[in-house]
Amino acid sequence: MVLSREQIESVLAVMDGVTDEGLRSGKEVDVYDATEEDEYKVIIKRFNDNTKYVFGKGWSTMKYSLDLEEGQELKLYWHRGYKRFIVLNFQYTLLMI
Structure with missing residues (x-):
């Protein structure tokens, strides 16, 4: 999966231990994934040409x-306090009362 360069670099700037x-x-x-309460370990990697970032190992799972x-x-x-990404791919449900 290719990640948006501008967005990922803004996150990397506030992560600990990034070189x-x-x-x-x-x-x-x-x-x-808060919806399913699942956690994944994924590798972010930058290509040699420095123009794009990808999720590598762990992405398939x-x-x-x-x-x-x-x-x-x-x-x-990116949640700075928890130091992890939170998946926001969920459908909102409208409750009618």
Whole structure:
């Protein structure tokens, strides 16, 4: 999965322990799905040309667990306090009272 360069770099700037060298080999991050209460460990990696970032190892497990299909958008939020991504791909339910 290719990640938005501008968005991921803004998150990487506030993460602990992020280095250029570490991004080339990969940085493990936690991703939490609050809807299903599942947590995934995924590697963020930067390609050698420095123009794009991807989710690597761990992505396949997460993708299948979240039932994502090619072309579908994954919405994530970086929680600075918990130091993990939160999955925001859920449907809102309107409650009528």
